[in-house]
Amino acid sequence: MSRIVVAGENSQQAREALGFAKILSDVSGSTISFLVFSGTSDEIASAAGGIASEAYNLNGAGHPPESLAAALDILSKDGIYAVVAPALKNLTDALARFSAKARIPMLTEVIEAHVMDDELLLKRGVMAGRAIGEYHVKPPFTATVPMKKFEPPEASGALEVEDLEVSAEAPKLIGVEKKVKGEVDIEGAEIVIGVGRGFKKEEDLKTAFQLAELLGGEVGCSRPIAADYGWLPEDRWIGISSKKIRPKLYFAIGISGAPQHMSGVLDSKIIAAVNKDKNAPIFQYADYGIVGDLYQFLPALLKKLEEKQ
Amino acid sequence: MARVAVLVKAAIDVNLMKADPQGNVLAQQTPLVIAEYDRNAVQAAVEIKGKLGGSVAAFSLASWGPVSAKKKEYENVMREVLAMGVDEAHVVLDDGYVDGTPLVTAEVMAALAGKLGGFDIYVTGEGSSDMVSSQLAPRLGALLGLPVVTFTKRIDIEDGGFKITRDLEDKLEVVHVDPPLVMSVTGEANQPRLPTLLQIRRAFVKPIKFYTAQDIGVKREAKIEQLAIKVLAQKRKNVIIDGSKPEEAAEVLIQRLTEEGVIIPGR
Numbered sequence: 001m002s003r004i005v006v007a008g009e010n011s012q013q014a015r016e017a018l019g020f021a022k023i024l025s026d027v028s029g030s031t032i033s034f035l036v037f038s039g040t041s042d043e044i045a046s047a048a049g050g051i052a053s054e055a056y057n058l059n060g061a062g063h064p065p066e067s068l069a070a071a072l073d074i075l076s077k078d079g080i081y082a083v084v085a086p087a088l089k090n091l092t093d094a095l096a097r098f099s100a101k102a103r104i105p106m107l108t109e110v111i112e113a114h115v116m117d118d119e120l121l122l123k124r125g126v127m128a129g130r131a132i133g134e135y136h137v138k139p140p141f142t143a144t145v146p147m148k149k150f151e152p153p154e155a156s157g158a159l160e161v162e163d164l165e166v167s168a169e170a171p172k173l174i175g176v177e178k179k180v181k182g183e184v185d186i187e188g189a190e191i192v193i194g195v196g197r198g199f200k201k202e203e204d205l206k207t208a209f210q211l212a213e214l215l216g217g218e219v220g221c222s223r224p225i226a227a228d229y230g231w232l233p234e235d236r237w238i239g240i241s242s243k244k245i246r247p248k249l250y251f252a253i254g255i256s257g258a259p260q261h262m263s264g265v266l267d268s269k270i271i272a273a274v275n276k277d278k279n280a281p282i283f284q285y286a287d288y289g290i291v292g293d294l295y296q297f298l299p300a301l302l303k304k305l306e307e308k309q
Numbered sequence: 310m311a312r313v314a315v316l317v318k319a320a321i322d323v324n325l326m327k328a329d330p331q332g333n334v335l336a337q338q339t340p341l342v343i344a345e346y347d348r349n350a351v352q353a354a355v356e357i358k359g360k361l362g363g364s365v366a367a368f369s370l371a372s373w374g375p376v377s378a379k380k381k382e383y384e385n386v387m388r389e390v391l392a393m394g395v396d397e398a399h400v401v402l403d404d405g406y407v408d409g410t411p412l413v414t415a416e417v418m419a420a421l422a423g424k425l426g427g428f429d430i431y432v433t434g435e436g437s438s439d440m441v442s443s444q445l446a447p448r449l450g451a452l453l454g455l456p457v458v459t460f461t462k463r464i465d466i467e468d469g470g471f472k473i474t475r476d477l478e479d480k481l482e483v484v485h486v487d488p489p490l491v492m493s494v495t496g497e498a499n500q501p502r503l504p505t506l507l508q509i510r511r512a513f514v515k516p517i518k519f520y521t522a523q524d525i526g527v528k529r530e531a532k533i534e535q536l537a538i539k540v541l542a543q544k545r546k547n548v549i550i551d552g553s554k555p556e557e558a559a560e561v562l563i564q565r566l567t568e569e570g571v572i573i574p575g576r
Contacts, residue, residue, distance in 0.1 A: 063484075065447070065457070065459070069451070088478055089459065089460050089475075089477050089478060090477065092443050092444070092447075092459075093447045093457070093459045093460075094447075096411070096443070096444035096446075096447035096448050096451075097447040097448070097450065097451040097457065098451075099412065099444070099448065100412070100415055100444075100447065100448035100449075100451035100452050101451050101452075103412065103416075104412070104532065105410050105412050105532050105533035106410075106411065106412070106442075106444055107442075107533075108441070108442050108443055108444065109441075121536070125441075126439065126440050126441065126538060127321060127323045127326060127334065127439055127538070127540075128323045128438060128439075128441075129541075130323060130326065130540060130541055131326070131334050131538050131539055131540045131541060132538070132539050132541060133440070133535060133537070133538045134535070134536040134537045134538075134539070135533055135534065135535055135536060136533070136534040136536055137532070137533045137534075138532060138533070141532070141533065169456070170456075171456055171458055171473070171484035171485060171486035172484060172485040172486070173482065173483070173484055174472070174483050174484060174485050175482070175483035176480055176481070176482050176483070177480060177481040177482075177483075178479065178480050179479055179480055179481065191571070191572065215572055223496075227496075227497050240441065241435070241436075241495065241496060248570075248571040249566065249569075249571035249572060259323045259324060259438075260345070260438070266541070269569075269571060270566065270569050270571045271545060272562065272566065274552065278549075281324070283547070283549065284545075284547070285545055286545060286547065287545050287546040287547070287548060287569075288546070288548050288550060288562060288565050288566070289547070289548065289549045289550065290549075290550045290551075290552040290558050290562060291549060291550070291551060291552050292551070292552015292553060292555060292558060293552070293555075296552070296555045297552050297555045297558060297559065299555075300555035300556045300558070300559040301555075301559040301562065301563070303556075303559075304556070304559045304560055304563055305563065305574055305575075308563070308574040308575040309574075309575050
C-alpha cells in the first residue's frame with residue numbers, strides 16, 4: 001500500500017491539505033505521511049495526530065523548495081499514491097520539481113475531488129477563473145489545494161515524528177525582508193469596496209474608505225492601484241496572483257473588470273459596480289451595474305447612506 | 310556573452326473565450342495571445358542580453374490544436390516576441406502534444422533545449438494566463454539538473470552572477486545564484502516595452518523554426534486525461550442602473566442591496 005505525503009513549510013500549512021489528503025486516503029486505502037520543513041513535534045502532533053500515520057521533520061535545514069523536493073524523492077522510493085500541499089509558492093515549486101523527476105502529473109489549485117467508477121475526478125479553475133477544468137488522474141500524482149478549501153479533519157492523539165536529513169543544493173540565501181502586514185483582513189470581510197483606475201488621484205480614494213466605513217466593510221483594489229501606483233499596500237490587492245475574496249457584497253468602483261482581477265472576486269454573493277464606460281467588462285460580472293461617473297455617484301451614495309444613519 | 314532562452318506560451322485569449330451551448334470551451338475557435346506573464350519573461354530575457362551580451366531564443370510548444378489550423382497564430386505570437394528583442398524562435402507544433410499537461414511541456418522544452426546545445430539562462434513566466442499551472446520553471450530545472458529560482462520580482466547582475474529577489478506570500482527573499490539557471494518571473498518583475506515600428510518590421514526577417522514530435526522524440530504517456538474545460542455558468546443578474554441622475558441611482562442601489570440582504574443602511 002503506497003502512501004500519501006502531505007507537505008508544508010510548517011505544520012499549520014501542511015494541515016491545510018489534510019482534508020484533501022483524507023479524501024484520497026478514503027478512496028485508496030493509502031496511509032497519510034506528514035512532512036514539514038520546520039516546526040516542533042508538539043505542533044506536528046496537534047496538526048495531524050490521529051490522521052497521519054507517520055511524520056517527518058526537516059528541522060529547517062536548507063532552502064524550502066530544494067529540501068522538500070529532496071525529501072519527497074526519499075519518501076517516494078517505495079512507491080507513492082500522491083503528494084499534496086497547500087497552493088503556496090514554495091510548495092508549488094517543490095512539488096513541481098519532484099513531479100518532473102518522478103515523471104508524474106501535477107494539478108495546481110484543485111478545488112473539487114470526486115470519485116467516479118473508482119476513478120478520481122479532480123477539478124481546478126482555469127482561464128482566469130472563468131472556466132473549470134476536469135481531469136481523470138491515475139496515481140501517482142501531485143496536487144496543490146487552495147488554503148481553506150478542504151476542511152481538515154479534527155486532529156487528536158499522539159504522532160511520532162522522525163527527523164529526516166536531506167542534502168540538496170540550493171541558491172545562496174543572502175537576505176529576507178518580511179512584508180509589512182497591514183491590519184486589514186480583506187479575505188474575511190463581508191463587504192469589500194474595490195477601487196480601480198477610475199480613481200484619478202490617491203487622495204480621492206478616501207471616499208471609498210468612507211463608504212467602507214458606512215457599510216462596515218474593507219477597501220480592496222485592482223493591480224494598478226497596488227502594484228503600479230502604490231496607492232494601497234499589497235494586502236488589499238485582489239486578483240489571480242494576490243488575494244481572493246468571497247464577501248456578501250463586492251462593490252467595484254472604477255474597475256474595468258480584467259479577468260485577472262475578476263478571478264479573485266467570482267465567489268462574491270452579490271457584485272455591484274460603478275463605471276463610466278457602459279461597455280466595461282465589469283458589467284458582465286455585476287448583479288447591479290451603475291453606468292455613471294464615480295465622482296458624481298459616490299458623493300450621492302455617501303449622502304444617501306448618511307441620511308439613513 | 311550569454312545564451313538566453315525564454316519560454317513563451319501562446320495562450321487562450323480569456324477575454325475572447327468561445328464556448329458551445331453546453332458550456333465547453335471551444336479552444337479552436339478562440340484566438341491565441343501571448344500569455345500575460347510571458348511578456349515579462351521576454352522583457353527580462355532581453356534585459357539580461359542587454360547587460361551580458363549574447364542572444365535570446367524563444368521556445369514555444371503549441372498547446373492548443375489542431376496545429377494545422379492554428380499555425381499562423383503561433384507564428385504571430387512568435388513575431389511579437391521577436392519584435393520585443395528576441396533573436397530567433399523555435400516552435401514545436403504537433404497534435405500529439407496538444408492539450409498536454411505541464412509534464413509534457415517541460416519534457417518537450419528540455420529536449421528542445423538539449424537539441425539546440427543548451428543555454429545559460431532559461432526564463433519563464435510565473436504561470437500561463439489560461440491554465441495557470443505554475444510548474445514549468447521548476448519542472449524544467451529539475452529535468453535539466455539546473456538551479457531554479459521561482460517567482461522572481463527583481464534581477465540584479467553582479468560579476469556574472471545573479472542576485473534575485475523572490476516574491477513570496479509573506480516575504481521577499483534574496484538569493485544569489487550563478488548561471489546556468491532557470492527562473493520564473495512575476496508580473497511585477499518589469500514593464501514589458503511595446504516594440505517600435507522598426508522592431509516590428511525587423512521581426513519579419515528573424516528566423517522561426519518549427520519542429521514535430523519526431524524531431525523532439527518525447528513520448529507522451531496517458532497519465533492524466535483532460536475530460537473537459539467548461540465555462541462557469543453566469544449567474545449574475547446584470548441589472549443596469551442609469552447613473553446620469555446620481556441621487557436617484559444611489560437610492561435604487563441602496564434599495565436593491567438592502568433587499569438582497571447584503572447591506573443594512575443605518576446599522
